[in-house]
Structure formats: structure tokens, C-alpha cells
Amino acid sequence: MRYFYKLALILLPVLMLALAGCGGSSSGSADPFNPGGSVGGTTSGTPPYSLTLTPAKSAAFTNEQLIVTAVLKDASNTPIANQTVNFSITAGPATAVSTSARTDSNGIALAFVRTGVTAVTTNVIVQGAATVSSKNVVGYGNFQVSPADGNLNSTRLSLSMTTLAVSPNQEQVIVATAKDASNNPIANLPVAFRVAAGLASMVIANSVTDSNGQATTIVKAGNPAAVSNAIVEATATVSGSAVVANIPFQVVPTTISTVNYTMTMAASKQVVDNNEEFFVQVLLKDSGANPVVGETVAFTVASGEASVITATAVTDSLGKGLARIRALNPASTSSVILQASANIDGTLVTALAPVQITTQPFSASIIRMTLLSDKDSVGLNTDVILTATVTDMQSPPKPVQNNAVTFRVVAGSGSILDFNGAVQASYAVNTDSVGNAVCRLRSAAAPLSSSIIVQATTTVNDTVVTAYHTIDIVRQNSYxxxxxxxxxxxxxxxxxxxxxxxxxxxxxxxxxxxxxxxxxxxxxxxxxxxxxxxxxxxxxxxxxxxxxxxxxxxxxxxxxxxxxxxxxxxxxxxxxxxxxxxxxxxxxxxxxxxxxxxxxxxxxxxxxxxxxxxxxxxxxxxxxxxxxxx
Missing domain, CATH: 2.60.40.2310 (Immunoglobulin-like)
Structure with missing residues (x-):
């Protein structure tokens, strides 16, 4: 009797895999949007719906990621769109990174699975479950996980992103992490990114891993009319061999999504020197492309060496918000990805902007300009004196005299005044004998933002130098x-x-x-x-x-x-x-x-x-x- 018991334990996984059946496995080169598989006809006893799961690989190593394609069809072999498929691991060392996804017009939903650690080759069973017209539909897929071979698989490349479902035209950061067989990060490794399938485009196609083994990129979703699947592929070459990783995500139209807002962000400069200041601008709109007014936007550095001077901004009547950023001092030319986020009615809306920082020391730029004001905070209809100081940093430093400095307001409710008190969109003033150019600013009558950002620009020896300054607006309820x-x-x-x-x-x-x-x-x-x-x-x-x-x-x-x-x-x-x-x-x-x-x-x-x-x-x-x- 003891031998029959052991035999049953050995055969149980085999029987389960056999029952998982035709939706079992495919080679690594299979098209994830056309996984194949057959669905029974409409003869008596045929289920009204079928769910077929096909992993991208039949065999994977520990700590590896792979995509599982689920196809939902009716008894007539017609794809069923816009249905939620829930994913789980019913057996084996793996985790479902994406626990649910909607089917697209081809009835396809993509699951993202990460394998776990195992000492011996082990079977993994992935389950997909959906409810169609009050009927439960379940499907299974399987693959094997084997211990990693340090000699043959010395590099692992994994991908991650904040969410696997975004609204149309939304941008997201994707982080690629490279590690060796001992799980140590691999630095200075070039990684190429591309959209392998679906409606999306890469904002950044190439990146290099940092000291943490991470390379970041930005992908922008397309604007489909229905649910659409997309796959981003990352490739790194190690010792002449390509290491590839994929990550899926879905683009969900706002008509069937809780995300009813879009936000875009752009930087004032795409390339900046280290220690240089610049600003980023966001535009926040609803699903009807109308400006969203009075919402707080938070700014952070998603990747790279930079600091945020203006941590938050409130969108104005155009849905616009601005923030000041300062580049830091990287050891080599590097990329910075800035992120803006707003929480509106419980919905998180994000936007991204890439900037490149050069390694040129600030002092080597020769010309330096600072911008200050006589008041750090003002009320409405209040004048502020702005002073821009332009200095030639060659030894010894000396003021730059009789050079035009142009002032303008780039954010917030304020106006530049000329010496006659007239409002100007921008106003140029020449520097005096100590390199100072002085200008007046007046806060406006009804600001929707809590700060004003002023820009001063000058050109010396064909080099454009820019400085920024922030002035807070203080308000109370009454006299x-x-x-x-x-x-x-x-x-x-x-x-x-x-x-x-x-x-x-x-x-x-x-x-x-x-x-x-x-x-x-x-x-x-x-x-x-x-x-x-x-x-x-x-x-x-x-x-x-x-x-x-x-x-x-x-x-x-x-x-x-x-x-x-x-x-x-x-x-x-x-x-x-x-x-x-x-x-x-x-x-x-x-x-x-x-x-x-x-x-x-x-x-x-x-x-x-x-x-x-x-x-x-x-x-x-x-x-x-x-x-x-x-």
C-alpha cells in the first residue's frame, strides 16, 4: 500500500498537466498575440466558453520572468473582448505579478509571471479564471522551472513598471535590472528597449545600468479605441550573447477605465550642465481635453541625479503647473527622468520627462548668473524687486557689465513691469558696473497657484545662461x-x-x-x-x-x-x-x-x-x- 501511495504522489503533477492540456506550452519564439490552440465545436456537451493559457516558455530558470497568454473564446471560436481574466499560481515556485487583465479585441489577456527559487526542476501551473454571462471559465497553462546554471546563465535581466494598466497616451517608467549569477548588480551595461507588440512607443530607446544595475526608460501608450495589449522588450549583450526580457501592459480607454485624466510634462531644456537649474511644465486635462484647475501636482526624480526645488505646484486656469529642478553633479553624462503625479478623486495620474546632464563643471561654463528677490513671499498686487547678477567665473571672478538680461514670468500669477510701471511679457535690462540687472515684478490679483517662478536669461560670448527664482504667494481670508x-x-x-x-x-x-x-x-x-x-x-x-x-x-x-x-x-x-x-x-x-x-x-x-x-x-x-x- 505504501508503494501505491508514493506512485500516486509522483503521477499527480503529470495528471494535472495532462488535464491542463492543449493550452500547455510553446517555444520562446511564439507570437504572444497568436498563441494557437484549438477550441471545440458546438456539438453536444461542448462548453459555451474556453480559456487557453500559453506560457512564452516551456522551461525557465529561477528568478526569471515570462509572459503567459490567455485567450478567451466562445463555443464558435469567436474571441470575447473586454472581459477580466484573473491569474494565479496553483502549483510550483512562481508568482503572478499581474493578477488580472482585460481581454482585447482578439480575446487576449497577458499575465506576467516571475519564477521563484527551486533546488530541482519543478512544474508550475498557471490558472486563469473569467466570468462570462454568469458562467465561470477556467484555463491552465504549465511550464518547468529549473535551477539556474551560473556558467550558462551568468546574467539576469528583469523588468518592472508601476502599473500594468494605463490610460491612452500615458507615459510610464520601465526599470530594467541586470544581475549576475550571484545576484550582484551589473553596472555600465547598455540596454536597448523596443515595443515588441501593441500600440505604444518608446520615448527613450537606449539606457545604461547604474551602480544598482538599473537602467530606466519611458514608454508612451498609444490611443486605441478598445483595450489593447502591449509588450516592451529589453535587450543587453553580455560576452557576445543577447539577454532578453519582456514586460506586458494594457492600454485601457477612459470610457471603460477609472482613469479619466491625462497629464503631460516637458522640460525647459533637454540637455543641462551639472548644477544648472531648469524647470518642467505639466498640463493636466480630463478625458474631454478640458484643463483641470486647482489640483496639486507633486514632482519627484524617478531616476538620475537631480533635486527638486519646487516639490508641488497647483494647476492654473490652463491646467498648467511648473516646478524648478536643479541638476546635480554626476560622474559621467547621465539621464534624469522626472515624474509628476496628481491624485484626483482617488485616481493617480502621472507624467514623465527625460533630461540629460552633461559632465561639464559649472565653473567651466565661465559665465554664472544668480537671481534673487527682495521678498520671498508676497500678497496680491505687491511689487517685488528682482536682481540678476552676472559673473565671469574666470580667475579672478569679475562682474559682466553692460550686458542685457531678460526677465519673464514662466509660472504663476505675476507680471514683469518696466520702469514706467507698464506690464511687459518680458523685459530686458542691462547689467551695471557690479554685474547687477534690476527689474520689478507685481503679483496678480487672483492667483490660482501658490508661487511665481521668474526666469532671467542673458547671452555672453554666444553662450546662453539662465537662472530661476521662486516667490511664494501668501493669502488669508479677509482684512x-x-x-x-x-x-x-x-x-x-x-x-x-x-x-x-x-x-x-x-x-x-x-x-x-x-x-x-x-x-x-x-x-x-x-x-x-x-x-x-x-x-x-x-x-x-x-x-x-x-x-x-x-x-x-x-x-x-x-x-x-x-x-x-x-x-x-x-x-x-x-x-x-x-x-x-x-x-x-x-x-x-x-x-x-x-x-x-x-x-x-x-x-x-x-x-x-x-x-x-x-x-x-x-x-x-x-x-x-x-x-x-x-
Missing amino acids: VINFLTSASTSDPGGNLNRLSGTVAFDYVGPVIFKQLVPLQVLDNNGIPLPGVAVTLEISNTGRNLDTRIELVPPLPGVPVVYPFDDPLRITVTTDDHGMGIFTCNVSLAAPGAGMTNTESVIYQATATSGGVSMLSYGGFIATVTQDKAP
């Missing part, structure tokens, strides 16, 4: 009068500093506290407003009958005393910083030995600026304590 204090808003003594004091047990008469009260008037962008007349009066007290409050404005203003004067108000005019100040003298009667006298004071401040009325309150608590009699 406001702020009482300035170090007390927290939750302070029980009011929103101004609490006043308190102690007198001797035998003290008789009033106790006077003096407090300087500063205030500031801001517009709805947080910009201080100078020359605004602010009226201040006592709005309320704790109603102690012995309380006397004197409000004292700066000279030549006249003080008023509560509760005697009528009207009980003073006027303070804000200075060039939008600030004003007055004195409050609070007089409390000595409460008696061992007792306390406390008074609360509430100010009311009103002002009008630009037709906008403002009302604010401020207040504090004053307390006098008298010692106990000895």
Missing part, C-alpha cells in the same frame, strides 16, 4: 486688525498680556497699571496696510464701579477716560509697516487687606480701507492684590 501680544489665544487673562500687582496691607487709594497695546492692519493677502485710521474704544468692562480706564493715543492725540468722556474713543493711524500703538492706563481701587480686585477690559477696534470695513476685539484682565494685615 483684519490684529492686536499683537505674546499671550496665547487660550490665555484666561484675555488675548493680551495679563496685568497683576500687589500692594501693602495699609495702602490706600487707586492702583494704576500701564500697558502699551500694539496692533497691525493687514489686507486679505496678509500684507500690512500703512496710513489706515483705526478707531479704538472701550467696548465693555467687568462693571466695577471704582474702575477708571484711560486710552492715550500718540501725540498730538488727546486721551479719553472711562467712564467720564463722551465719546469714549481715540484714533491711531498705522505707520509704514501697517502698525499702530496706544497706551491703556487702568486704575483699580485698593481692595483692602487680604483681598483682591480684578477687572476685565475689552477693546473694540474699527477701520475702513479700500472700501472694506474691519472690526476686531481685544482684551485683558488686570488684578491687584492687597497683603494681609500682620
Whole structure:
């Protein structure tokens, strides 16, 4: 009986493979979109649907990737399109990288499988399952996995991408990883990429692996009317032999996809020196090609040596957003891939842009220009002074004089002004004796973005030099009068500093506290407003009958005393910083030995600026304590 049991264990995989049947295997040269296989006729007992799975290889090594082609047809051998096929591994050392895919117009869905580690040759069974017209359809495919032979297979090339399903015209990064038989990365290995099948195109056709053994490329999906499969192939040549890897993905039209947005990105320069600044621009649109406004776009470096200066941008009325990037200092000429992403209604939308960095040191460029502003943040309709400094870096460095520098706004809501205050699309200013060119910028009235990016460009000895600068826009909800204090808003003594004091047990008469009260008037962008007349009066007290409050404005203003004067108000005019100040003298009667006298004071401040009325309150608590009699 023990021998029959062992025999059953040995034959079980063989029986399962036999049942998997005609959809079993094919050679590595098989066309993945025409895998062959037969489907039964419509005679009695024939299933209404069939699902055939064909791996691209009948034999693979450990840690290898391969494509499995699933074909879904009805009993009449007609392909069934736009149906989801779910993939899984039912036996053997492998993992389904793509767990599901839709069938295209030929009824084909592609699975991506990665083999695992095995000590002996082992069978792998891949299962595909679909539901068509409430009927479950299951198919199987099989291949063998063998231990890798380090002598014959010294290099592995694997491919990966963020998602295996994209919307039309979407760009994606594909990463090729090269490793040797000991699983160590292989650097400086040229890798060629091509679209082996489907509607797509390579943005970057060639790349070289870095120190991590990774080479990156960009593939752009086509614009099919229906679900379309695509395959990207990577090839590297090692010791005269070609090492090939493939990865499949699908292009899913927005009419049947949750991805209803597209984003494109372009760099201001395709080739930059190390340490040079440039910018990238994205355009975000919906499925109707309409601009998507007010969405936050995040910028990152997907590959290469660069840093992002502007991490996020908000799309404007044209669906446009810009970010500043700085190239770093690579050891050799290298490629950088920049990525932009936005999460809209739970949908992640991405775009990519490639840039090449040269190895020329920045100092060898001879001419250097910096661009700065007198304000790093502004409100609306606010002027900013821009200063571009052009320097010849030859030893010793010296300023570049009488050379035209052109200023323009490349992102955000702002305008360049000439010396007469007129708005210009761009404006040229000559450098002075210290190499400075000065220009004015004014923030616009209703920005949809949170920053302005300014560009300065000059040409010296036929060399174009460019610099960028970012200015943040600060906004608040309304005009406001702020009482300035170090007390927290939750302070029980009011929103101004609490006043308190102690007198001797035998003290008789009033106790006077003096407090300087500063205030500031801001517009709805947080910009201080100078020359605004602010009226201040006592709005309320704790109603102690012995309380006397004197409000004292700066000279030549006249003080008023509560509760005697009528009207009980003073006027303070804000200075060039939008600030004003007055004195409050609070007089409390000595409460008696061992007792306390406390008074609360509430100010009311009103002002009008630009037709906008403002009302604010401020207040504090004053307390006098008298010692106990000895």
C-alpha cells in the first residue's frame, strides 16, 4: 500500500498537466498575440466558453520572468473582448505579478509571471479564471522551472513598471535590472528597449545600468479605441550573447477605465550642465481635453541625479503647473527622468520627462548668473524687486557689465513691469558696473497657484545662461486688525498680556497699571496696510464701579477716560509697516487687606480701507492684590 501511495504522489503533477492540456506550452519564439490552440465545436456537451493559457516558455530558470497568454473564446471560436481574466499560481515556485487583465479585441489577456527559487526542476501551473454571462471559465497553462546554471546563465535581466494598466497616451517608467549569477548588480551595461507588440512607443530607446544595475526608460501608450495589449522588450549583450526580457501592459480607454485624466510634462531644456537649474511644465486635462484647475501636482526624480526645488505646484486656469529642478553633479553624462503625479478623486495620474546632464563643471561654463528677490513671499498686487547678477567665473571672478538680461514670468500669477510701471511679457535690462540687472515684478490679483517662478536669461560670448527664482504667494481670508501680544489665544487673562500687582496691607487709594497695546492692519493677502485710521474704544468692562480706564493715543492725540468722556474713543493711524500703538492706563481701587480686585477690559477696534470695513476685539484682565494685615 505504501508503494501505491508514493506512485500516486509522483503521477499527480503529470495528471494535472495532462488535464491542463492543449493550452500547455510553446517555444520562446511564439507570437504572444497568436498563441494557437484549438477550441471545440458546438456539438453536444461542448462548453459555451474556453480559456487557453500559453506560457512564452516551456522551461525557465529561477528568478526569471515570462509572459503567459490567455485567450478567451466562445463555443464558435469567436474571441470575447473586454472581459477580466484573473491569474494565479496553483502549483510550483512562481508568482503572478499581474493578477488580472482585460481581454482585447482578439480575446487576449497577458499575465506576467516571475519564477521563484527551486533546488530541482519543478512544474508550475498557471490558472486563469473569467466570468462570462454568469458562467465561470477556467484555463491552465504549465511550464518547468529549473535551477539556474551560473556558467550558462551568468546574467539576469528583469523588468518592472508601476502599473500594468494605463490610460491612452500615458507615459510610464520601465526599470530594467541586470544581475549576475550571484545576484550582484551589473553596472555600465547598455540596454536597448523596443515595443515588441501593441500600440505604444518608446520615448527613450537606449539606457545604461547604474551602480544598482538599473537602467530606466519611458514608454508612451498609444490611443486605441478598445483595450489593447502591449509588450516592451529589453535587450543587453553580455560576452557576445543577447539577454532578453519582456514586460506586458494594457492600454485601457477612459470610457471603460477609472482613469479619466491625462497629464503631460516637458522640460525647459533637454540637455543641462551639472548644477544648472531648469524647470518642467505639466498640463493636466480630463478625458474631454478640458484643463483641470486647482489640483496639486507633486514632482519627484524617478531616476538620475537631480533635486527638486519646487516639490508641488497647483494647476492654473490652463491646467498648467511648473516646478524648478536643479541638476546635480554626476560622474559621467547621465539621464534624469522626472515624474509628476496628481491624485484626483482617488485616481493617480502621472507624467514623465527625460533630461540629460552633461559632465561639464559649472565653473567651466565661465559665465554664472544668480537671481534673487527682495521678498520671498508676497500678497496680491505687491511689487517685488528682482536682481540678476552676472559673473565671469574666470580667475579672478569679475562682474559682466553692460550686458542685457531678460526677465519673464514662466509660472504663476505675476507680471514683469518696466520702469514706467507698464506690464511687459518680458523685459530686458542691462547689467551695471557690479554685474547687477534690476527689474520689478507685481503679483496678480487672483492667483490660482501658490508661487511665481521668474526666469532671467542673458547671452555672453554666444553662450546662453539662465537662472530661476521662486516667490511664494501668501493669502488669508479677509482684512483684519490684529492686536499683537505674546499671550496665547487660550490665555484666561484675555488675548493680551495679563496685568497683576500687589500692594501693602495699609495702602490706600487707586492702583494704576500701564500697558502699551500694539496692533497691525493687514489686507486679505496678509500684507500690512500703512496710513489706515483705526478707531479704538472701550467696548465693555467687568462693571466695577471704582474702575477708571484711560486710552492715550500718540501725540498730538488727546486721551479719553472711562467712564467720564463722551465719546469714549481715540484714533491711531498705522505707520509704514501697517502698525499702530496706544497706551491703556487702568486704575483699580485698593481692595483692602487680604483681598483682591480684578477687572476685565475689552477693546473694540474699527477701520475702513479700500472700501472694506474691519472690526476686531481685544482684551485683558488686570488684578491687584492687597497683603494681609500682620
